[in-house]
Amino acid sequence: MRLLPALALCTATALSVTALSANAQDAHNNLVTVITSENPQTQLMGMVLTMESLRAGATAHMLLCGPGGDIALKDAPDTATTAQPPMGMSPQALMQKIIEAGGMVEVCALYLPGKGGDAGILLDGITAAKPGDMAARLMAKDARVLSF
Template structure:
């Protein structure tokens, strides 16, 4: 619950900041939890920020990397109330936003003894140096 509240505050401040300044910002969302409701809320907030002008960059690590799998577990593909949307479905909607980037962390696939063929189309593998640059970018807002 604390994580959800923190994500809400961060996304809210991004939206308010972008709306006030009229500037496009980058929102870097890092999702690590296996909890589907928290995963979905991270996607909801990221999508809302994208609709309000932010460029989304989502990094999926640990159990959250399962959202990016072609053969994903039911926990990430089952629709949730109140809109009957799954974390994976909303993530794919985010991917269609201008400039959007969704990646699994560099350790995810080796940890599963898998390669990028198991990932959905459009999902990449983060390069640590580039990801660090995205996190440090002057226009970036972070959401964990």
């Protein structure tokens, strides 16, 4: 007879966890991806997960800082433009597809001054982030943040 109450408790707990997981998935539909790595494979993985999140219905906002910002350059380094296996896609090419799919991409506010350039050195559709706006995105209750 002791088995029945234990079984009921386990079933109720499992149902509660399932409900919480479903609610958590629904509540977190805004993705902020921060890419700072100079490693092209790491950059590309950030792009892949951002694109898959867009396909799953999330809104996507990407912040590129430091070496990660180089992906946004019209005259980007080879590491940003060289195709990677297995899909033959470069970080920059997939980033452009993310923009076409409705994702927003910005370089950090320090990137352009640090490069000694202006927005003219960036690909179309990419702007410099405003720190207050980016902080609000990062702190939003419905945001998930990925950092690469």
